[in-house]
Amino acid sequence: MPTFPTGTGPGAGPGTAPGTGALRVAVLARRPLLVTALRALLTQEPGLRPAGEAASWPQLRRLLDTAAPRVVLIDDSDPGWDTADVLRALGSGPRRTAAIVLVGEGGRTGSGGPGGRTVDAGALEYLWAGADGFVLQDAALSEIAAAIRAVAAGHAVLPPPLTRRLVDLLVRRVPPQPDPPRVSTLTSREREIFDLVAAGMSNGEVAEALVLSEKTVKFHVSNLLRKLGVRNRAQAIVCAWDQQVLAGRRGGPF
Numbered sequence: 513m514p515t516f517p518t519g520t521g522p523g524a525g526p527g528t529a530p531g532t533g534a535l536r537v538a539v540l541a542r543r544p545l546l547v548t549a550l551r552a553l554l555t556q557e558p559g560l561r562p563a564g565e566a567a568s569w570p571q572l573r574r575l576l577d578t579a580a581p582r583v584v585l586i587d588d589s590d591p592g593w594d595t596a597d598v599l600r601a602l603g604s605g606p607r608r609t610a611a612i613v614l615v616g617e618g619g620r621t622g623s624g625g626p627g628g629r630t631v632d633a634g635a636l637e638y639l640w641a642g643a644d645g646f647v648l649q650d651a652a653l654s655e656i657a658a659a660i661r662a663v664a665a666g667h668a669v670l671p672p673p674l675t676r677r678l679v680d681l682l683v684r685r686v687p688p689q690p691d692p693p694r695v696s697t698l699t700s701r702e703r704e705i706f707d708l709v710a711a712g713m714s715n716g717e718v719a720e721a722l723v724l725s726e727k728t729v730k731f732h733v734s735n736l737l738r739k740l741g742v743r744n745r746a747q748a749i750v751c752a753w754d755q756q757v758l759a760g761r762r763g764g765p766f
Contacts, residue, residue, distance in 0.1 A: 535664050536563035540577045540598065541587035541614075546649070550585060553653045569593050569601070576605060582662050583610045588634070589649065595634075596641040603642035603743050610644040610663040610744075612656075615674070635674060639750045644745050645669025645747060666714050668746035694740050694751075702736040709736075709745055710752035711743060 537560055539550050547565055554562040563581035566572035575581065576695060584602060588595045602609050615635070635646060644663040647656050648671055659669045698706060709719045715733060719726040733745075742748050 533658060534559055534561040535583060536561050536579060536581045537585060537660055538563040538572065538579060538581035539565045539585045539587075539591070540567075540569075541585070542567045542592060543587065546587060546614075549653065550633045550656070553657060557653075557657045560657060567592070568630065569598055572598070576602075576607075576609065580607065581609060582664050583612060583659075585656070586611060586613050587649075588613050588638075589616050596637050598643035599638055599643055611642060612645045612647055612663055612669065613638055613643050614649045614656075615646050616649055635670075636750070637662045639746050641649055642747070644744055644746050646671060646674055647695075649744055666745060667712065668744075668749050670746075697739045698736055702732050702739070705732045706736050706740075706748065706752070709733060710749050712749070728733075 537554050539547065539554075539562070541547050541550065551562060551565065554560050563579040564575045566575055572584065576584075586595055587599060597609055599613075602611050613635075635643075638646075645659050645668060647659045647669070651671070662669050695703070695706070704722065707716055708721060713721065715726050715729045718724075718733075719729045722729070737743070737745075737748060740748060740751050742751055
């Protein structure tokens with residue numbers, strides 16, 4: 513389990529509760545049962561702490577300014593906001609806030625009009641808009657807690673059924689490209705790290721695999737994200753599959 517700096521020492525960062533080291537998590541949702549369940553989770557789960565609940569984007573924006581959450585949970589089934597717009601706005605803010613989208617049961621997202629869109633199509637848009645992970649709305653609370661910790665540690669979180677469908681969708685719609693221009697700009701070390709990041713490794717795991725310091729890995733990851741034109745690790749994973757960079761190399765899902 514990852515560890516996080518406390519809110520009182522010199523290593524403290526935004527999104528940690530003062531004096532506890534707990535991750536502060538904000539919620540954008542209006543459904544009473546969902547809000548109640550998430551509030552209970554964030555109150556009772558060790559290492560997590562509620563940073564507040566919002567029923568609209570303006571309310572969430574105020575929470576970002578006043579509570580500085582590390583992670584935001586977004587209910588995609590609510591028609592009161594456009595999830596993609598919220599994700600883009602989060603990505604343009606002054607501090608890094610990870611975002612998890614709670615996607616609808618039965619394989620549909622909720623913000624694409626009557627009946628919603630398929631999760632496959634919606635998830636691709638949300639990944640490019642800046643989502644760090646997805647959790648099915650009927651998932652156990654323990655899965656949501658695990659996803660919160662994972663995205664805070666730098667992982668991309670995709671439920672296995674959604675991962676498989678996204679890979680199939682990308683393979684069907686995108687012809688193989690042996691050496692896409694953006695990827696060809698990476699140095700050999702950046703390309704090596706990119707392959708491991710696209711396979712789902714965290715910075716710590718990459719550092720261990722390549723016998724590097726985690727600080728060095730973070731430096732290379734920042735450079736390769738910039739060169740690829742993506743904002744986070746989730747987008748880097750989609751980029752890898754979208755351009756068929758990893759086709760035939762690892763033979764499995766993310």
